Amino acid sequence: MSSTITNLSVIQHSNAMQSTKQKAALAIGLSGLFILALALLNVQLPNKAIWLSISLAAIVAGTVMYANDLYLHHPAGIKNNGIWFKSLTSKGVLGWSLGILLTLFYVIIYWYPQYLGFNGEKGNTGLIAFFDPLSKLLNGHAASQWFVYGTLYTVAILSLGYKFILKYRHNKYQVVRTVSVMFFQLAFAFLIPEILSKLNPDKAYFTKDIKNMWPLNYYFFEDWHLKNLISGGNLGMFMLLFGLVLIFIGSPILTYFFGKRWYCSWVCGCGGLAETAGDSFRHLSNKSTKAWKFERWSIHLVLVFVFITTVSVIHSFLSNNPGYSIITRNQFIYGVAAFIAVLIGGLYFFKRKNMDKDAVYTMVSLAVVLVAVMLLNQFSGKQNILFIDSYKLRQWYGFAIGAAFSGVIGVGFYPLLGSRVWCRFGCPMAAILGLQQRLFSRFRITTNGGQCISCGNCSNACEMGIDVRAYAQKGENIVRSSCVGCGICSAVCPRGVLKLENGKEEGRINGGAVLLGNDVDLLQLLKNKN
Amino acid sequence: MEHIVIIGNGISGVTAARHIRRLSDKKITIISSEADYFFSRTALMYVYMGHMKFEHTQPYENNFWVKNNINLKNGFVKHVDTSRKILRLENDEKVHFNKLIIATGSNSNKFGWPGQDLEGVTGLYHKQDLENIEKYTTSTTRAVVVGGGLIGIELTEMLLSRNISVTFLVREKSFWDIVLPREESEMINRHILEHGIDLKLETGLKEIIADENGRTKAVITDKGETIACQLVGLTAGVSPNIHFLKGSGIELGRGVKVDRFLRTNVEDIYAIGDCAEQHQAIGNRRPIEAVWYTGRMMGETVAKTICGKPMQYNPGNWFNSAKFLDIEYQTYGWVFAQPKENEEHFYWEHRSGKKCIRFVYDKNTREFIGTNILGIRMRHEFFDKALTEKQSIDYVMHNLSAANFDPEFFTRHEVEIKTAFPHQLQPA
Ligand SMILES: Cc1cc2nc3c(=O)[nH]c(=O)nc-3n(C[C@H](O)[C@H](O)[C@H](O)COP(=O)(O)OP(=O)(O)OC[C@H]3O[C@@H](n4cnc5c(N)ncnc54)[C@H](O)[C@@H]3O)c2cc1C
Ligand code: SF4
Ligand code: SF4
Secondary structure, X not given: OOOOOOOOOOOOOHHHOOOHHHHHHHXXXXXXXXXXXXXXXXXXXOOHHHHHHHHHHHHHHHHHHHHHHHHOOOOOOOOOOOOOOOXXXXXXXHHHHHHHHHHHHHHHHHHOHHHHOOOHHHOOOHHHHHOHHHHHHHHOOOOOHHHHHHHHHHHHHHXXXXXXXXXXXXXXXXXXXXXXXXXXXXXXXXXXXXHHHHHOOOOOOOOOOOOOOOOOOOOOOOHHHHHHHHOOHHHHHHHHHHHHHHHHHHHXXXXXXXXXXXXXXXXXXXXXXXXXXXXXXXXXOOOOHHHHHHHHHHHHXXXXXXXXXXXXXXXXXXXXXXXXXXXOHHHHHHHHHHHHHHHHHHHHHHHHXXXXXXXXXXXXXXXXXXXXXXXXXXXXXXXEEOXXXXXXXXXXXXXXXXXXXXXXXXXXXXXXXXXXXHHHHHOHHHHHHHHHHHHOOOEEEEEOOOOOOOOOHHHHHOOOOOOHHHXXXXXXXXXXXXXXXXXXXXXXXXXXXXEEEEOOOOOOOOOOOOOOOEOOOHHHHHHHHO | OOEEEEEOOOHHHHHHHHHHHHHOOOEEEEEEOOOOXXXXXXXXXXHHOOOOOHHHHOOXXXXXXXXXXXXXEEOOEEEEEOOOOEEEEXXXXXXXXXXXXXXXXXXXXOOOXXXXXXXXXXXXXXXXXXXXXXXXXXXXXXXXXXOOOHHHHHHHHHHHHOOOEEEEEOOOOOOOOOOOOHHHHXXXXXXXXXXXXXXXXXXXXXEEEEOOOOEEEEEEEOOOOEEEOOEEEEOOOEEEOOHHHOOOOOOEOOOEEEOOOOEOOOOOEEEOHHHEEEOOOOOOOOOOOOOHHHXXXXXXXXXXXXXXXXXXXXXXXXXXXXXXXXXXXXXXXXXXXXXXXXXXXXXXXXXXXXXXXXXXXXOOOOEEEEEEEEOOOEOHHHHHHHHHOOOEHHHHHHOHHHHEOOOOOOOOOHHHHHHHHHHOOOOO
């Protein structure tokens, strides 16, 4: 895939033009955004609740009308015409502008919420105040920047999810999966947590989104959070226990049977936004082997980072609050060390044959953690791990990974680097699930014998930057740790070559497949292989 | 060191090169004039439609060739001197070879229609054709595509994606009915109309006429109708691209004549892919098979022979696939438009009119012979095994759900198909 050849296209394409209905729909949607902009500029709208409803309704209605007009007048099928021509979806001026706008939005939300009107104790103004009525209705408090963000995020997933469903209405896997992410966002990430906090007004904050598990939710094990959970009454205990069960039992089991897609493209909110709002940008992910190499380092470093941070915060929690817990600090440290030793030993012993570079890198990384933990115990003052204060460490994690990576780069760069930048390069959850998917899972993408014509639609559409064609054209199944199981490669393949499947682990990875058309003696070949 | 020279960097030539490299450290040079790097011809349409960029049609990264020590040379071979084993390129450069593989592919057919070389008339085969189509369509609102086959419908879909109205001239009674049985063919006719394409069956091209600037203005059909258009696509099949071999002493028919080892009549010269013609057709296959998969198989085969493990070209069970606008097509084994003497056809069509399946089996032995499937994906491995093991139609019916390859959650039709089966069993 050279970068020297420019697009063959030389003309402006008429299909990039919108119909009158689409223009009207766009106008309606933009007027909804315009109302938000007015609020941001502190224009005092008479009845906030009504104007907010109008604004959000206009955004949703505009998107729905646009999608209806775009897709429903044509037979169902793959609708990717012109994605590499349009400025917005091919890193043109519009794409860059949107990228910059989104990035700025994230910078402001994370670090300068006052510009949106968030003034802490002094009471909200501007955009944040505009959301106060909805916030009071749902959780009983005035809005915060996170409430505004959560609402807009949910609106984006719902409305663009609708568009996605129409676009892929011929493909039930896509429809069901998208209904699922829309549901989890609306109910589990948005409504239920807000309502639960309204019902428990006196409790200090703790996460109430049960699907948002560690390590995606990196503060789950931080001492303030653990304390709040523990002192959070029945609900707090439930969230703590459910969280632990999900992390250590639920997730491994589900990943074994279905691959990491059960989370990444069916449940997760980050994935949900990528699949719906990010759909128009999925083809922008980098498919080069260089990017793949970078991905392996980057994601495993993040994994190590979150691991060290978590061990260190639990360690300091145990040091500072011996009364809260049944295990001591030392037991914990030796426990972690033993856990890693068993894990790596086991992996090496049982899965050596399947190990590709990904796995080896991760093993090395984990070994580094092991040493680090030992060091920690040796040198332990009180909270230090590798001589860094655990408080500092988590602050850095929160800044670098939690905010800068997941939000600013992760979403802000959709129009430039594709919709799954965060999931691919930065998400520690994806790293863990991916490792398991590669080594202990029934999930794979089956290649349909010799039918591949090397056209490249699959690789182009893969938001995770997997060069799917490289496997398919050799007749090999795709078993990659990064695959989130979105199923779009399978949807766009014009020859019906790819199928996401769960099946027996045996024969899942079929390097050097034989069914490419020549009539070979299969038994002989099998013999030669063994 | 032995120097293997390959003319043509399409799927056949490149597969041969890759396998020779896998088996040996011979010096390999690929000479081609179309593009610097191997690209997938089958994806040209997606570049025009904006689904992909041209670079995405290249299955290997550019450093692949250096890494695998395969030399690429951009040039057009003008002449082959078989006795001195020298190629002469258009720029008069000479390349010496020890063994030569001819993998030059095809050209679009032109049947001597008046006006076939006008500005605005194009085939769809080479990258240059795509560039021309790009150029012509800047000022095209109406186009005529001539020839109802796989490439014709792809070109039609391409033009539609740019809001160009297309008239599709199909000489036969129904779309691609030399290959598709009536029901399948009619389903595609309906689908073509559903897309707003002006389908004219049993209509051929008589003449293309030019405006005062020598640019296409209209076509006249064999029914005497004049259709105004600014672009004419000629997609009435392809034939081997072998003109440059005339007089070289290499035996030519429609293509380069080869034996089962893919050897030409001249020692150390081989031919593979679209341009190769078998002396004798293999089974039901045609002597020239202009499909992707054949190029790939032949490439692998010739590599073995050249690397000292002589191997016959021995294709397995026939399979193929295509996509007609939104309807996918797969076929395994042999299905002919007209049933043969010993054959029974079972046909099931979904009420949507967009999915169907046809099974062909032997009336007497009930042996499964082949299947056509539209709108449903099926497992290659399943049918390949069933054909090799000479399973019966009843076996196939019983195991139909194992054959399904549609994505998860798709509506399944096995029960419906099985229920419909016995009712149609009455002897014809
Ligand atoms: C639009 C389109 C869609 C298709 N879709 C399918 C499909 O879905 N399934 C399928 O099975 N098949 C399909 N085919 C057919 C398939 O692409 C061909 O069978 C296959 O590409 C042939 O490969 P090849 O390597 O033999 O030849 P080619 O790919 O044609 O490669 C030959 C190369 O040699 C070069 N060359 C020729 N002469 C010379 C010379 N004298 N000197 C230097 N270079 C020379 C040519 O320029 C060309 O680059 C399609 C074809 C087209 C055009
Ligand atoms: S390989 Fe396919 S299913 Fe996996 S992430 Fe890429 S496009 Fe999605
Ligand atoms: S798997 Fe399908 S989409 Fe991917 S290269 Fe092969 S034919 Fe094209």
